[in-house]
Amino acid sequence: MPDCDAMRENMPLLLTESLDPVQRELTHQHIETCPACTRDWSSYKETWRMLDSLPELEVPARVKQRFLAGIAPELAETNVVPFHRGRAVRWLAQAAAIVIVGGSAFYAGHRVAPRVQLNPTEARVSGVQQLVPAAAYSIAESRVLPAASISPQIEGRPDIQNVQFTDATPSNDQIGVSFDITSHVTVTGHPTDKSMVSLLRYVLENEDRESPSRSRAIDWVRSTYSRVDKPAPEIIDALANVLRNDQHQGVRIKAADTLQSLRSAMTDSTRDALVEALKNDPNPAVRIKAVEALAKLARSGAPLDPGMVDMLRQKASQGDENVYVRVKAAEALSSIQPR
Amino acid sequence: MRLTIRISIAAVTVLFAAQLFGAAFAPGNRIVREFPIDPAGSIWIENPFGTVEVIGGEGKLVSVTADRVITAPDAASMKDAADSVGIDFKGDTKALLMWTVFPPAHNARWNVAVNYVVRVPRGVSVKVDSKLAEHIRVSHLSGGVTINGFAGTVILDDVAGASSISMVNGRIVYDYAQRPVSKAVVQAVNADIDIYLPPNSSFDWIANTINGDILTTFPVRGGRFSGTIFHGTVGSGGPTIDTTTMMGRILVQAKGTKLSQAQSVRVNQASHQPVPGDVLLQPPVKIQLPFVNGDFNSAASVADVTISEVRGNAHIVFGAGRVELGAVYGQCNVTSMGGPLNLGDIIGALFAHTGAGDIYVRVARMGGQVTTDGGTIRVIVAGGPMTLRSGGGDIIVRQASAAIDAETTSGDVTLTADPKQKTLKATARTLQGNIILNVSPHFAADIDATILTSDPDVNEMHIDFNGISVRREQVGNKTRIHATGKINGGGERVELYAEEGDIHISAHTITPIKVASPKR
Numbered sequence: 001m002p003d004c005d006a007m008r009e010n011m012p013l014l015l016t017e018s019l020d021p022v023q024r025e026l027t028h029q030h031i032e033t034c035p036a037c038t039r040d041w042s043s044y045k046e047t048w049r050m051l052d053s054l055p056e057l058e059v060p061a062r063v064k065q066r067f068l069a070g071i072a073p074e075l076a077e078t079n080v081v082p083f084h085r086g087r088a089v090r091w092l093a094q095a096a097a098i099v100i101v102g103g104s105a106f107y108a109g110h111r112v113a114p115r116v117q118l119n120p121t122e123a124r125v126s127g128v129q130q131l132v133p134a135a136a137y138s139i140a141e142s143r144v145l146p147a148a149s150i151s152p153q154i155e156g157r158p159d160i161q162n163v164q165f166t167d168a169t170p171s172n173d174q175i176g177v178s179f180d181i182t183s184h185v186t187v188t189g190h191p192t193d194k195s196m197v198s199l200l201r202y203v204l205e206n207e208d209r210e211s212p213s214r215s216r217a218i219d220w221v222r223s224t225y226s227r228v229d230k231p232a233p234e235i236i237d238a239l240a241n242v243l244r245n246d247q248h249q250g251v252r253i254k255a256a257d258t259l260q261s262l263r264s265a266m267t268d269s270t271r272d273a274l275v276e277a278l279k280n281d282p283n284p285a286v287r288i289k290a291v292e293a294l295a296k297l298a299r300s301g302a303p304l305d306p307g308m309v310d311m312l313r314q315k316a317s318q319g320d321e322n323v324y325v326r327v328k329a330a331e332a333l334s335s336i337q338p339r
Numbered sequence: 340m341r342l343t344i345r346i347s348i349a350a351v352t353v354l355f356a357a358q359l360f361g362a363a364f365a366p367g368n369r370i371v372r373e374f375p376i377d378p379a380g381s382i383w384i385e386n387p388f389g390t391v392e393v394i395g396g397e398g399k400l401v402s403v404t405a406d407r408v409i410t411a412p413d414a415a416s417m418k419d420a421a422d423s424v425g426i427d428f429k430g431d432t433k434a435l436l437m438w439t440v441f442p443p444a445h446n447a448r449w450n451v452a453v454n455y456v457v458r459v460p461r462g463v464s465v466k467v468d469s470k471l472a473e474h475i476r477v478s479h480l481s482g483g484v485t486i487n488g489f490a491g492t493v494i495l496d497d498v499a500g501a502s503s504i505s506m507v508n509g510r511i512v513y514d515y516a517q518r519p520v521s522k523a524v525v526q527a528v529n530a531d532i533d534i535y536l537p538p539n540s541s542f543d544w545i546a547n548t549i550n551g552d553i554l555t556t557f558p559v560r561g562g563r564f565s566g567t568i569f570h571g572t573v574g575s576g577g578p579t580i581d582t583t584t585m586m587g588r589i590l591v592q593a594k595g596t597k598l599s600q601a602q603s604v605r606v607n608q609a610s611h612q613p614v615p616g617d618v619l620l621q622p623p624v625k626i627q628l629p630f631v632n633g634d635f636n637s638a639a640s641v642a643d644v645t646i647s648e649v650r651g652n653a654h655i656v657f658g659a660g661r662v663e664l665g666a667v668y669g670q671c672n673v674t675s676m677g678g679p680l681n682l683g684d685i686i687g688a689l690f691a692h693t694g695a696g697d698i699y700v701r702v703a704r705m706g707g708q709v710t711t712d713g714g715t716i717r718v719i720v721a722g723g724p725m726t727l728r729s730g731g732g733d734i735i736v737r738q739a740s741a742a743i744d745a746e747t748t749s750g751d752v753t754l755t756a757d758p759k760q761k762t763l764k765a766t767a768r769t770l771q772g773n774i775i776l777n778v779s780p781h782f783a784a785d786i787d788a789t790i791l792t793s794d795p796d797v798n799e800m801h802i803d804f805n806g807i808s809v810r811r812e813q814v815g816n817k818t819r820i821h822a823t824g825k826i827n828g829g830g831e832r833v834e835l836y837a838e839e840g841d842i843h844i845s846a847h848t849i850t851p852i853k854v855a856s857p858k859r
Contacts, residue, residue, distance in 0.1 A: 248772060253715055283713040285713040287695070313528065319566075322676070325677065327550065327641055327659045330550075331586075333508065336489075339447075
């Protein structure tokens with residue numbers, strides 16, 4: 001795109017704030033609307049930032065000679081007494097470096113795979129490793145991370161989408177890049193680890209996800225936690241919520257089945273969910289599993305609240321209820337010892 | 340000072356006049372009280388734990404004797420129990436309420452039962468609420484009686500007024516001294532109901548039980564069943580005696596006859612038109628057998644059946660119950676109105692239906708039809724064509740070697756084609772859920788897959804084969820995603836339809852399930 005070429009030429013000047021206001025505005029507008037230039041502009045800014053962070057070193061004479069010979073042969077031939085660079089010269093050097101790096105990147109970008117690879121200096125990488133303490137990895141919907149906490153090594157080819165660039169406070173030198181990233185994470189731990197329990201609870205209750213994943217999660221929870229003496233109450237509550245809220249009848253059947261099979265002290269929430277399922281669930285299989293779970297609870301000698309007993313009594317006598325549900329409700333009642 | 344004394348005296352006088360005063364057992368464990376009552380007044384007794392005896396007689400007084408029995412392991416618990424449980428009385432000459440006062444929550448180390456003996460004028464109405472009682476006996480009353488309890492034996496002896504008894508567990512005995520003149524409603528869940536009446540009684544009888552039998556020594560006219568409910572007339576008819584118990588037995592016996600003379604009214608009359616629910620009139624069974632040498636036929640209202648091997652055909656019809664058959668060498672026909680079915684190796688054709696519950700079939704060698712009105716259907720090996728229907732629940736076939744027709748109202752359908760089959764006819768429908776079809780990479784078929792979804796960003800078609808064209812179109816406020824085409828050159832028709840779900844046709848190497856030959 002012809003515009004893009006012109007805009008890319010403007011980018012170094014934009015960085016050094018040497019562009020006139022009209023051109024500056026036009027360039028910014030173009031960058032905001034052109035994804036390719038957005039990427040290039042990000043590269044320029046990152047390069048500029050990196051250059052700015054480099055220590056000031058004396059340029060070896062032969063390098064300087066070669067550089068000057070490259071940009072202005074007549075200067076190289078002049079016998080000039082060397083002196084320490086002033087600030088303007090440093091900016092000029094930075095601008096020149098930008099031109100070289102940016103131009104090279106642009107040139108390479110048209111010939112090789114469109115992949116930007118940054119090579120941070122050793123000093124910077126070691127600084128990141130030393131300064132940023134290992135923080136707990138939090139699984140979150142949205143996070144803001146300082147660049148220093150991100151490893152410069154991008155592993156594999158993560159799917160980065162919906163990229164946006166922000167500059168909330170133009171007066172400082174902080175910018176923001178926000179994006180959605182899809183990455184595959186494996187979390188390992190004991191079934192009773194708090195993090196593992198929270199993660200599983202989230203998976204179980206995340207009804208937005210398609211049912212096979214929740215069905216599999218319930219199957220897995222069942223097989224895993226049936227070996228655990230006291231599954232975490234959060235897992236039990238999550239299953240109760242699935243039983244109470246899930247639209248998918250197959251999933252509700254599994255949730256009720258799993259609640260029945262786990263060896264755990266039932267929470268009030270679980271009891272309520274089972275009573276509610278027995279009372280209202282349109283699927284008779286869910287009601288069967290709910291009444292079987294309550295019967296199991298009654299047989300265990302656990303105290304049953306009057307509401308639960310009333311519900312069992314009502315179900316046993318309800319003429320239009322499935323006969324098996326009625327029989328199981330009656331069996332549950334037969335094992336209740338009033339207290 | 341004088342004023343205080345006067346007020347105190349006035350207060351005590353008012354309390355006595357209104358019959359409002361509580362009572363504590365201490366220092367003894369017996370309370371005795373008397374209250375005046377109208378001959379047609381009413382008495383309410385609330386006693387969660389302990390026996391209650393109400394005896395009708397002459398006079399205008401209610402006489403209450405309450406004995407408290409404390410069970411505690413030590414003196415401290417005993418004192419705690421003694422301090423916690425008392426009796427309260429409220430009311431006037433029209434209505435008197437007496438109830439045992441328990442703390443809302445108490446130390447589980449002690450138990451207290453209070454046993455009441457209450458003598459009342461014959462004409463009063465009596466209402467008793469109980470949780471656990473060795474017995475509740477009401478006798479010699481002409482007023483109405485209402486008893487609501489959870490567990491225990493209820494005995495009504497010479498009660499002439501209208502009565503309503505509701506219990507869960509225990510037994511109910513109703514002994515009429517005279518011909519019934521008032522309506523009686525006797526309901527229970529697990530209790531047997533025994534009613535004894537003079538032989539010249541006339542009444543209309545309603546009886547309803549699922550698990551028990553309905554027996555009588557009376558000649559019953561016009562007996563008929565409506566579902567499990569029996570209606571009949573004894574003598575010339577009269578007040579209704581309504582007897583209902585879910586799991587217990589109902590006996591209505593004429594005094595002077597023997598129990599051995601009682602006959603079941605469940606034996607259908609010749610005029611009875613058979614209906615599917617008749618199975619509920621069959622006696623319940625509990626069968627546990629290692630094998631049956633030949634055919635097995637069974638019909639029962641409530642049943643639990645476990646048979647390892649049926650060396651013939653199996654024909655089972657149950658009202659409710661759990662059925663577990665290890666192997667059936669012949670045809671297998673199981674129908675239950677509710678309860679899970681667990682079927683092993685079915686060599687002949689299979690027909691299995693339950694009104695509610697999961698169905699598990701290990702091997703259906705010749706295929707067949709498996710349906711549940713609600714529950715999961717899981718078939719490990721479908722050797723022949725199968726029709727699978729669920730009113731709500733997942734359907735899973737681990738290895739289908741012949742045509743499959745699966746449909747569920749709400750649930751996922753997961754079908755895995757036998758890798759030895761080059762092609763397979765399959766139809767799968769779910770009105771809310773996903774369909775997953777697992778096939779080997781060389782599987783060939785004509786695919787016709789449709790998703791109808793209100794969220795096309797979430798529900799997707801995943802097909803691991805080339806040659807499928809996918810179209811999207813708007814149908815009302817939903818999107819239809821329709822995929823058609825031939826895979827591996829085409830073959831049998833595979834028709835998949837999912838609403839609000841995904842369709843996956845997944846190609847991967849499948850290890851076939853080996854089915855051992857039956858041991859004959």
